Amino acid sequence: MTTPTVDVHAHVLLPEVDALVADLPGHAEAKALDTRRNGPASLAVSGPMVAARIPRLTDVGARLAAMDAQGVDIQLVSPSPSHYHPWADEETAEKLYRLANEATAAHCAQAPKQLYGLGLVPLQHPLQAVRALEHALEQGLLGVEISSHAPGRELSDPAYEPLWARAEETGAILFLHPFGCTLDERLDRWYLSNTVGQPTENAVALSHLIFSGVLDRHPELTLIAAHGGGYLPTHIGRSDHAWSVRPDAQSCAREPSSYLRQVYFDSLVHDPHVLRELVRVAGPDRVLLGSDFPFDMGTEDPLGALRAARLSDADFHAVRGGNAAALLPKE
Template structure:
């Protein structure tokens, strides 16, 4: 059974210098590098982050036919002025096309946008669609602005209008001494941030303001949403003076969004499917990072409660619908970025910052 993996990340092997204090790449060997933010190490990565050859070999080993290739959130640059973030988005979006170009039918690039500037974000998304990107990854918040912010809603409306699916990924989690042990920011902060982003779209009225045609997926199984929907629903009914800002109760919006399957345990996957519906769950792995799932879709394979038809939906059919692969929702374009705005053309060597 072919698998479509909707949650993976890339990092180019180099990029033009972005500026002081911004991410750069320290190449330690032909196969390893360190993402640096200013003078601080951020994450060690391997060649599979930028090599289509390595990605395809791992995909073949795991039975993955198609992989969505999304940015690594550290590059979102939402804290910069919109014009600077737009430039960074163009750089990484064009490099994403380079990385995916050896296998355009199997490696589907998702763009990033300067979400702090809705007009610039809409322009960049339209440009990326024309260049061959198949969707967009956004962070779950921009500073203190959640996904019900008017500017974010404008962007989501534009994504729906042009038929580009949206993948929401948590980033910039809260930090404190209590969260610096045991990778607690990733173990508790990421699920909480994702849950909060779903809540903001429901209670903030985003789903009431965007069309049903918006295809949006939340990473990491939607965080803790599935486990706490009952508490969420209870609060909406019992404290309407505070909670009931949406037109309908929270359960009414189930079905308006998808989630990936990166929950690792069959019992968790069963709760997720029971809560959001079998047609709203798609395989995701968080490849190639250490907290991801390998082999891809292992939890789906181990979930004996799924019958063959249900497993087929989660493995690939739901993702085909989300990505528009069966009805040509996405425009098809040849990848040619020789005249792109970043000045990096095919075959050119990106300038590394050390």
């Protein structure tokens, strides 16, 4: 039986969530921050770009047709990171994650053999994190999508230990996908907020998980890093050097590069040479096909991008779907 082609980086837009937060205190301030971070020129492009993709983001029929055109059999569908809303208070955050989890599950239930879903966790309220994960699993979702940080908290914060422990215990998938970058207005032109900001956030978040010992304490955590893990995998030698010469960087048990083989990475790096390097440093069994469906910073041809890396046949098929299939429920 041929292994299905699995795209682990695909999004759904949830109008129910947008409606929930639209008129709430804090939403306008968050939108203003987003404007400052991205700059007016980028927002002027992003609005029409998203509008043109609404059918593929919301309609299962349009999604399946696009998947068929790409040669993709299965998607792991996560909410648009615009639904994180880290400004939300505890009451709002609980309503938000429950609504997002239920709406994502309902979307995927329309094509249960082809769509598997992830929910959301409000990282700004660590005490809600395990409840949010449990709720997602109760809906039949495979895990949750998380951002690279929350206001005032990094992923190394001890407050998240119960989340890592429960995710490891249940085998839930954690999909690390940043939204926004704390470099703020320094990246407010030329879409640097995304092109530089996202891989920076990935690298910082993963570094917190590695150096803090989270991956020592939770070696069986199923963690997928979007955007190929950002800058970290191709610059991991600098982390290894720091670990070898700096006592203050020796808080993890082994050299940092060794932890890359505990993390899964999507293939969305936009450069075949970088993809080959990612496969080399993380291992061919730790890279998964990812497209960022259907946004413009993704790829319309994820299999073509994978072929361009000129991997061995075995590695190509592992990344194409073999590795991800092992993370999906068995029929």
